[in-house]
Amino acid sequence: MTQYFNFIHKYRKRSLQSGMSLVELLVGILIGLVATLAISNLFSGFEARKRTITSGSDAQSTGVLAMFYMKRDAQNAGYGLPLNNSSDPSPLLCPINTSINQGGVIINLSPVVIVDGGAGSDILRIRYGNPSAGGASLRATGTITSPTLDGALIGCRENDIVLYRQTNSNPNCSLGRLQRLNPDRVINTLSELNTTPTASPVSDLNGSEWVRFSCLGAWNQYEYAVNAAFELTRTGGVEGGNPFPDSTIVPIVSDIVSLQAQYGVTNTIDPTFAAANSSAVIPFSAANYLNRVDQWVDATGVYGPSIELLDRNRIRAIRIAVVARDGNLQKSDVSQPCNGAATGLARVCIWQADNTPANVDLSSVPNWQRYRYRVFEATVPLRNIIWNRDAL
Known part of the structure; x- marks a missing residue:
């Protein structure tokens, strides 16, 4: 008899045990989805801010x-x-x-x-x-293609662009290229003078007005x-x-x-x-x-x-x-x-x-x-x- 009652007790105990219900399963899935969406949105926000910061830096x-x-x-x-x-x-x-x-x-x-x-x-x-002389100029006399300068020609090199300016209130001007220099730094040849003539190009270095000579480099x-x-x-x-x-x-x-x-x-x-x-x-x-x-x-x-x-x-x-x-x-x-x-x-x-x-x-x-x-x-x-x- 005792064995019978023990059997009935174990059977009833097993019958009282139950698994997860459908409602509980659905609630768990819902909680998981909400957590996943929250994490995704969080990462998305971080990524958007990262792109904004990175692009702003670029x-x-x-x-x-x-x-x-x-x-x-x-x-x-x-x-x-x-x-x-x-x-x-x-x-x-x-x-x-x-x-x-x-x-x-x-x-x-x-x-x-x-x-x-x-x-x-x-x-x-x-x-x-x-130009290494940084805007220095000298008085020029003689011929325009081979002028004589009042002073040493410092800071000028062959192939430099040179500027002639006549010293009056409405100056005549010409640009040329310093094609050749002698060993003593005296101008040998000027080329490309007045290739595109100005309204009043310099034509005479011996006139009553001074003419200044400058290297522009x-x-x-x-x-x-x-x-x-x-x-x-x-x-x-x-x-x-x-x-x-x-x-x-x-x-x-x-x-x-x-x-x-x-x-x-x-x-x-x-x-x-x-x-x-x-x-x-x-x-x-x-x-x-x-x-x-x-x-x-x-x-x-x-x-x-x-x-x-x-x-x-x-x-x-x-x-x-x-x-x-x-x-x-x-x-x-x-x-x-x-x-x-x-x-x-x-x-x-x-x-x-x-x-x-x-x-x-x-x-x-x-x-x-x-x-x-x-x-x-x-x-x-x-x-x-x-x-x-x-x-x-």
């Missing part, structure tokens, strides 16, 4: 590098042009078409030229020399532009090689979608000069304007391709803006024009310090609003051409 790097290259050249603009004093007029008083045929390429004395790109990117051209031109692949390119002459624009166009920075530039001009006449010359006509050299920037202008109208000497010589600085793209296409729009009003979208503006920042046209960039951008700006005083003024 845009930062490319923009800084692009600005470094252009600022470096712009700060050298005009280097090598002779310095000004009371008896030695500025080379920027020369006729604006004073030019040299350098290896088949016509290059003039304008230190900075902006080519307006309309709705697209602008082009920035910068010119400077590399390798007077080359460097050009910055944005190509169809959204790369900032630099083209420039290399000493001893082909000058611009025969040199190879070199892409230097990627994901640059726009380059914009403006001239900073002075409109203020020196009050001391104005008081002493109330009835005088302001000289075309702009020598009596203050060294300050009163207005920023595009390279259009009077500051376009047909710019005159007066307006060119009132340029005191340039400012540059580059727009760098992050390179990662987003799933939806993240950017808008500067005058856009959409909530949550970043505005792309240039000249951000102005009272009214400007739009930059990025319509040539496919799906442009689905990229993030960073704008970099720099103002560069043209410190090598301040000699526009008589009194420094």
Whole structure:
């Protein structure tokens, strides 16, 4: 009997044991799904922030590098042009078409030229020399092709570009190439004189007016532009090689979608000069304007391709803006024009310090609003051409 009751007890105990019910199974699956979704969203958020930070870092790097290259050249603009004093007029008083045929390429004395790109990117051209004498000049007499100089010819080398300037209020000017030097540093031969004649080329070194002779070194031109692949390119002459624009166009920075530039001009006449010359006509050299920037202008109208000497010589600085793209296409729009009003979208503006920042046209960039951008700006005083003024 005892065995019987033990058997019944074990049987009943086994019958009271049960497995997981369907409801419990569904609840467990639901909890697992919620946890999986939460973890996935967490990782997705981290990844999105990582992409944003990484892409922002890329845009930062490319923009800084692009600005470094252009600022470096712009700060050298005009280097090598002779310095000004009371008896030695500025080379920027020369006729604006004073030019040299350098290896088949016509290059003039304008230190900075902006080519307006309309709705697209602008082009920035910068010119400077590399003479070791840094703008020194000597009086020249004799014949123009083999002049005699008052002093030792220091800092000039064969194949350097040379500048003749006649010392009067409306100077005649010529450019040429120092083809040969004698062992005693006396000029043997000058070539390419007046290949592109100016309005008033120098023709006589023995006249009543002094003629000054200066070496500009390798007077080359460097050009910055944005190509169809959204790369900032630099083209420039290399000493001893082909000058611009025969040199190879070199892409230097990627994901640059726009380059914009403006001239900073002075409109203020020196009050001391104005008081002493109330009835005088302001000289075309702009020598009596203050060294300050009163207005920023595009390279259009009077500051376009047909710019005159007066307006060119009132340029005191340039400012540059580059727009760098992050390179990662987003799933939806993240950017808008500067005058856009959409909530949550970043505005792309240039000249951000102005009272009214400007739009930059990025319509040539496919799906442009689905990229993030960073704008970099720099103002560069043209410190090598301040000699526009008589009194420094």
